[in-house]
Amino acid sequence: MIIAVDGPAASGKGTIAKALARHYKLPHLDTGLLYRAVAATVHRLELDPAREADAVAACDFDELALADPVLRTDEIGQLASIVSAHPLVRASLLRRQQRFAHQPGGAVLDGRDIGTVIAPDANAKLFVKATPTVRARRRHAELQAHGSTLSFDKVLADIRARDARDSGRSAAPLVQATDAATLDTSFLSIDEAVSQAIALVEAARAR
Numbered sequence: 001m002i003i004a005v006d007g008p009a010a011s012g013k014g015t016i017a018k019a020l021a022r023h024y025k026l027p028h029l030d031t032g033l034l035y036r037a038v039a040a041t042v043h044r045l046e047l048d049p050a051r052e053a054d055a056v057a058a059c060d061f062d063e064l065a066l067a068d069p070v071l072r073t074d075e076i077g078q079l080a081s082i083v084s085a086h087p088l089v090r091a092s093l094l095r096r097q098q099r100f101a102h103q104p105g106g107a108v109l110d111g112r113d114i115g116t117v118i119a120p121d122a123n124a125k126l127f128v129k130a131t132p133t134v135r136a137r138r139r140h141a142e143l144q145a146h147g148s149t150l151s152f153d154k155v156l157a158d159i160r161a162r163d164a165r166d167s168g169r170s171a172a173p174l175v176q177a178t179d180a181a182t183l184d185t186s187f188l189s190i191d192e193a194v195s196q197a198i199a200l201v202e203a204a205r206a207r
């Protein structure tokens with residue numbers, strides 16, 4: 001079974017995707033990490049994230065880079081949404097994600113374009129959302145726990161900027177697949193969100 005979980009920054013999609021992977025005993029891929037690794041490589045090599053050729057050169061990142069905590073920073077998140085808009089960057093990461101999705105037994109993937117581009121054939125598709133303020137509150141708390149001193153207002157502004165870039169780009173924009181179920185986590189605890197996600201997957205499987 002392939003489960004596609006898409007949604008904007010800090011909507012809770014990663015938390016839900018991990019919990020679904022545990023529940024259904026499936027492997028999980030956080031596809032945002034791939035774009036974050038490209039961004040971190042661009043940053044380290046002092047390349048220009050807005051230049052497609054520079055960003056493509058950074059797609060050949062070291063696998064070990066995926067475990068680097070720097071990938072989780074706000075700055076790398078912003079850079080990730082710049083490099084991810086280049087069609088050739090997306091093309092370079094496409095096959096790896098499609099192979100992961102279509103491995104025997106299935107998989108859970110979370111990102112922006114899983115249900116629309118990576119695995120349009122997914123057995124269950126969730127589109128996870130929450131209000132920008134709720135998402136910024138969650139991300140701010142998460143960043144603070146990792147030692148960041150960024151203000152709430154800056155985190156909210158960055159989330160809005162990333163939403164606009166991710167939804168406005170022409171290559172695989174963040175858009176809900178027509179056959180994806182919506183899960184608004186704004187007023188749900190993590191446990192409630194996970195229970196509802198499992199119920200939505202069961203409903204999709206039964207169709």
Ligand SMILES: Nc1ncnc2c1ncn2[C@@H]1O[C@H](COP(=O)(O)OP(=O)(O)O)[C@@H](O)[C@H]1O
Pocket residue numbers: 007008009010011012013014015016138139142185188189190191193
């Ligand atoms: N329903 C929820 N209620 C409260 N906090 C949540 C909820 N879902 C996720 N979180 C917290 O919000 C932060 C961002 O969640 P995450 O799943 O990483 O979002 P995303 O993958 O969409 O960026 C994490 O610290 C996570 O623990």
Ligand SMILES: Nc1ccn([C@@H]2O[C@H](COP(=O)(O)OP(=O)(O)O)[C@@H](O)[C@H]2O)c(=O)n1
Pocket residue numbers: 007008009010011014031032033035036077080081082084085110111112113114162166
């Ligand atoms: N499938 C994906 C996943 C991430 N991304 C890009 O990578 C950035 C970082 O993604 P992420 O999932 O790690 O970000 P969060 O939602 O965790 O904040 C996003 O803002 C998108 O620009 C994408 O374009 N397609």
